[in-house]
Amino acid sequence: MAEWRIPLGDWVDEFVAWLLDTFQPVFDVLRDFLRWSFDELADLLVLPPSWAMVALLGALAWLARGWRLGVGGAASLALIVLIDQWENAMQTLALVIITVLVAVILAIPIGILAARSRLVSNIVRPVLDFMQTMPPLVYLIPGVVLIGVGPQAGMVATVVFAMPPGIRLTELGIRQVDAEVVEAGHAFGSTPRSILRDIQLPLALQTIMAGVNQVIMLSLSMVVLAGFVGAPGLGQQVISSISQLDVGLGVEAGLSVVILAIYLDRVTAALGSRSAVARLEKVA
Amino acid sequence: MIVAAIRTEGLYKVFGRRANEALNRLRDGAAREDVVRLGVTPAVIDATFEVRPGEIFVVMGLSGSGKSTLIRMLNGLLPATAGHVYVGGDDVAALDAAALRALRRDQMSMVFQHFALLPHRTVLENAAYPLKVRGVEKGERAERARAALEMVGLDGWEDRLPSQLSGGMRQRVGLARALAAETDIMLMDEAFSALDPLIRREMQDQLLELQQRLGKTIVFITHDLNEAMRLGDRIAMMRAGRIVQIDTAEGILRAPANDYVAQFVQDVDRARVLTAATVMEPAAGGSPEAGQPTVAPGTLLADVFGPALGSALPVAVVDDGRMVGVIHRESLLAAMTADGAANGVRAGEGEVSRG
Numbered sequence: 001m002a003e004w005r006i007p008l009g010d011w012v013d014e015f016v017a018w019l020l021d022t023f024q025p026v027f028d029v030l031r032d033f034l035r036w037s038f039d040e041l042a043d044l045l046v047l048p049p050s051w052a053m054v055a056l057l058g059a060l061a062w063l064a065r066g067w068r069l070g071v072g073g074a075a076s077l078a079l080i081v082l083i084d085q086w087e088n089a090m091q092t093l094a095l096v097i098i099t100v101l102v103a104v105i106l107a108i109p110i111g112i113l114a115a116r117s118r119l120v121s122n123i124v125r126p127v128l129d130f131m132q133t134m135p136p137l138v139y140l141i142p143g144v145v146l147i148g149v150g151p152q153a154g155m156v157a158t159v160v161f162a163m164p165p166g167i168r169l170t171e172l173g174i175r176q177v178d179a180e181v182v183e184a185g186h187a188f189g190s191t192p193r194s195i196l197r198d199i200q201l202p203l204a205l206q207t208i209m210a211g212v213n214q215v216i217m218l219s220l221s222m223v224v225l226a227g228f229v230g231a232p233g234l235g236q237q238v239i240s241s242i243s244q245l246d247v248g249l250g251v252e253a254g255l256s257v258v259i260l261a262i263y264l265d266r267v268t269a270a271l272g273s274r275s276a277v278a279r280l281e282k283v284a
Numbered sequence: 285m286i287v288a289a290i291r292t293e294g295l296y297k298v299f300g301r302r303a304n305e306a307l308n309r310l311r312d313g314a315a316r317e318d319v320v321r322l323g324v325t326p327a328v329i330d331a332t333f334e335v336r337p338g339e340i341f342v343v344m345g346l347s348g349s350g351k352s353t354l355i356r357m358l359n360g361l362l363p364a365t366a367g368h369v370y371v372g373g374d375d376v377a378a379l380d381a382a383a384l385r386a387l388r389r390d391q392m393s394m395v396f397q398h399f400a401l402l403p404h405r406t407v408l409e410n411a412a413y414p415l416k417v418r419g420v421e422k423g424e425r426a427e428r429a430r431a432a433l434e435m436v437g438l439d440g441w442e443d444r445l446p447s448q449l450s451g452g453m454r455q456r457v458g459l460a461r462a463l464a465a466e467t468d469i470m471l472m473d474e475a476f477s478a479l480d481p482l483i484r485r486e487m488q489d490q491l492l493e494l495q496q497r498l499g500k501t502i503v504f505i506t507h508d509l510n511e512a513m514r515l516g517d518r519i520a521m522m523r524a525g526r527i528v529q530i531d532t533a534e535g536i537l538r539a540p541a542n543d544y545v546a547q548f549v550q551d552v553d554r555a556r557v558l559t560a561a562t563v564m565e566p567a568a569g570g571s572p573e574a575g576q577p578t579v580a581p582g583t584l585l586a587d588v589f590g591p592a593l594g595s596a597l598p599v600a601v602v603d604d605g606r607m608v609g610v611i612h613r614e615s616l617l618a619a620m621t622a623d624g625a626a627n628g629v630r631a632g633e634g635e636v637s638r639g
Contacts, residue, residue, distance in 0.1 A: 184400035186361055188414040188465065189389030202404050 016145055027147050034152035037098050042232075045090040050081045053090070061263070065270035073266070076259045085256040091233035093260065095151060095223040096216065099158040103215050107163045108208065111170020112196070121171065128164040136161045136222055140229045154226020154235070162219040169211025173204030209272030216268055220261050234260075288334035288370070289469055289501040290358060295331040295367035297353050300324030303365050316524050327353040329525040331367070337468070340495060340502045342516030344509060349522040351505045355473050358503060359392050360384045371469070389418050393465035397474035399454045401446040407433065407457050408442035414465035432464035433457070435494065452483035459491075463498075472504045476511065488514055509548060513537075513557045521545050533557045554620055555586035563619040564601045564609030572600035572607055581608060585619060592616055 020027070045053065054077045062070025080089050114121040139157035147153055177200050185195040201208075227235025237253035240246070298306045298319075306319040306326060316326050327350040335341040345351045356362040358369055360376045369376040371391060379387060393414060401410045409416075412429035420428070433439055436456040446454050455475060462470050476484045488511060495502065506512050512519050513533040521529045521536065529541035537557055540546035561581035572578050577591035578600045588611060592599050598610040 178398075178400070180396050180398050180400040181402060183361060184394070184396060184402075187359060187388055187394040187396075187471075188417050188461075189385040189387075190417050191385065194417070199402060 016142060020146060030156070031147040031152050034098070034147075034155050035150065038094055038151045038155065041098060042091045042094040045094055046087055050086040051078075053086075054078050054081060057263070061267050061270075064267045064274075069266055069270065073263050076263060080256045080259055083252045083256070085234065085237065085252055088232070088234045088237055088253065089256050089260055092220070092223055092235065092257070095155060095158070095226070095231060095233060096219050096260075096264070099155050099162060099219045099223065100212075100216050102155075103159045103163040103219065104166055104212055106159070107166030107211070107215065108170050111167045111208075111211075112174060114167065114171040115174035115200075124167060124171075128167060131160055132164045136225060137228065140226065144229050149230040151226070151231040153229045154223060154231035157229075158219050158222040158226060161222045162215045165214035165218065166211045169214065170204070170208050173207030173211070174200050176207065177203045206272055209268070213265060213268045213272060216264050217261060220257065220264065224257055287337070289337040289372075290335040290503065291333075291370040292358075293332055293368045293370075295328060295354070295357060295369060296326070296365045297328040297350070297357060297362060298324050298326045298365045307366055316526075326525050328357065331527050333520055333527060333530055335501060335503055336517075337501050338499045339517040340504055340515050342504045342506060342512040342519045343522060343527075344506055344512040344516075344519050345522030346507055348524075350525040351507075351522050352473055354522070355471050355503060355505050358471060359388050359394065389414070389465075391467050392469040392471055393462035393467045395455070395458045395462050395470065395472040395475040397477055399446070399451075399458045399478075401454060401457055401461075403446055405445075406442065407438065407444050407446065407449070410446065410457050411460040411464050413461055418465075428466075429460070429464050432460040435463055436460045436490065450483075451479050452487060455479060455487060456490075459487075459494075463494075467500075469501045469503070472502060474505050474507070477506065477508065484511070491515065509552055510556075513552060521548070534559065534562055538562065553586075555589070556584055558585045558619055559583060560585065560588055560599075560601045560611060561609070563615050564611045565615065566609045567600075567607050570607050571605075572602060573597060576600050578602045578607075579611075585616065588616060 048056070054074050057077055058070045058074025061073035080086055110120075110124060114124045136157065139160050140153060143153035143157040147156060181199060181203070182195060185199050190198070223231060223233065224235040224238055227233070227237075227239040230236075234253045234257050237249060238257075241248075241250035241253060296307055296310065298310075300306065300323055302322045302324055306322050306324040309319050309322075310316075310326060310329055316329065319326055329350075331354060333341075343351045343354060353362060357364050358371070358376070360369075360379065364377050367377075371387060374383070374387060376384070376387065402413065405413070408426060408429050411433050412425045415425040415428060430439070430442065433442060436459050438453065438456050438460060441449065441453070446457060449457065455478075458475070462472075476487045479487060491502075492515065504512075504515055506515075516533060518530060518532055519536060520527050521541070523544055529536060529545050531539075531541075534557060536545060537549055537552065537554060540549055559581065560579050560583045563585065564581075575595060576597040576599070577595050579588055579591055579602070581601050581603050588599055592611065592613055598612045599616075600607050601609040601611060
């Protein structure tokens with residue numbers, strides 16, 4: 001049996017080599033852009049004193065939901081400062097912010113197209129299945145090969161890994177909008193574009209925001225793994241704690257990831273529940 | 285000759301992949317059941333009718349009879365498989381997307397069964413929606429929407445959200461939205477079917493009252509025969525995709541086109557449909573005797589019973605001071621049965637319904 005096998009791996013290697021030859025300038029630009037945006041944002045986040053940042057993020061949570069989330073969020077973030085992981089946490093946060101922005105900017109239009117066309121939906125769905133079930137570490141390899149070791153490789157892998165729920169929930173949200181309301185838009189002579197803007201997107205917003213929330217969570221879990229290919233931040237701390245069998249450092253870095261995750265989850269969920277439909281549910 | 289507000293010609297809608305094959309067979313006279321075996325659903329078959337300006341044209345049929353499909357072909361929400369719909373001078377089927385939108389914006393508005401209001405917009409914004417689509421400036425939009433809301437008795441509710449309103453009030457918003465569009469034609473798809481009976485009755489009264497003032501051309505879809513008879517100037521009866529009869533309520537009651545329609549109208553409250561003029565025996569003029577009760581020709585029979593009870597003399601039907609006919613108690617009773625109403629044209633073996 002072992003004498004002959006499909007040389008799938010070889011084909012992929014050849015394909016990647018071809019990609020590299022043909023699109024080198026594109027990858028260069030992508031690398032430079034990701035690298036630059038990460039450096040700038042990471043610098044910006046550690047620019048103010050850590051306590052000021054904690055207060056700022058706490059205030060943001062307060063605005064989003066209320067004083068309890070504000071105080072709780074600030075207290076949890078203060079713990080990160082106290083275990084001296086603040087700078088790493090801010091680097092991780094920078095990675096998350098950039099990858100989430102890129103993933104959402106790609107995912108929402110794709111989700112809209114999938115909601116409007118059966119064909120697009122049928123093509124997109126298996127691709128998403130593939131993206132979600134492929135072990136995420138595998139994405140790191142082409143990332144490194146194509147644009148080199150460092151945060152940028154981890155960011156590309158993270159975008160690919162985190163995008164699917166954004167697409168899926170955008171499509172679902174739009175498809176769930178009451179068909180009769182959309183029909184009413186048509187019956188009064190609206191254009192498809194204004195139906196999308198005035199009816200479908202506002203009514204799907206809550207579901208889309210749930211998707212964005214998922215994108216953030218997946219992105220956070222992936223940027224930690226991206227430590228394997230040289231992405232800085234909490235991921236790198238986790239990796240070095242593994243290689244040094246340093247339980248203490250592992251727990252500190254891991255706990256920081258958890259705090260960051262819960263903070264981002266609660267705040268984005270709170271923002272989602274301020275959408276038009278959610279407000280209605282409160283009134284009714 | 286009156287120019288029809290809406291005219292359809294040989295209109296077909298067949299759902300399914302082999303629609304064209306089914307269409308050809310139907311045109312060759314195949315029965316609906318025969319083409320269903322092709323895996324298609326013939327929803328509307330060969331519908332030809334005219335809606336006159338200013339009338340309420342009711343399309344009445346049970347669920348699955350194709351009436352909702354039919355109304356959606358009138359404004360092009362569903363493209364016809366074959367046939368034509370003429371609105372004004374336009375053939376709806378021949379319009380491109382932009383012209384179709386213009387037609388919907390400017391000529392026909394619609395009221396939906398489940399209201400189809402924008403849940404995230406206030407009552408005022410909902411009523412103003414067609415004007416917004418049309419690009420009317422904001423201040424004027426609000427003003428005209430306010431006027432429409434006032435017409436349906438919703439003044440004071442402008443800033444509420446639809447979810448804060450009862451079902452009947454929501455449909456008033458739906459009605460106000462259609463009125464605010466100021467189109468000559470209004471399509472109403474089972475507009476009152478989701479409301480409970482008391483509210484439904486109220487809405488019917490309101491529609492009739494508004495119609496007296498505004499004189500719109502209304503196509504009204506319903507599965508409720510009493511509603512059809514109450515509202516419709518003329519009624520199109522649909523069954524399994526075909527229009528089987530188009531006539532006034534009285535015409536359908538007096539001469540049902542087939543057994544299906546006859547069976548259908550059995551339970552109608554005849555006293556509230558038939559008028560004195562249709563059951564009277566013509567009289568050669570003259571004037572009523574002293575003490576003889578009188579009614580106008582347009583009086584519903586429900587309102588003739590009282591006068592008939594009050595005197596042993598037959599009720600005189602008086603038009604413009606002239607006696608045009610008389611109604612004996614016997615003919616009043618006979619009119620309450622399907623056979624009596626047909627003026628004895630149909631052989632009298634059907635059961636007598638309770639009057």
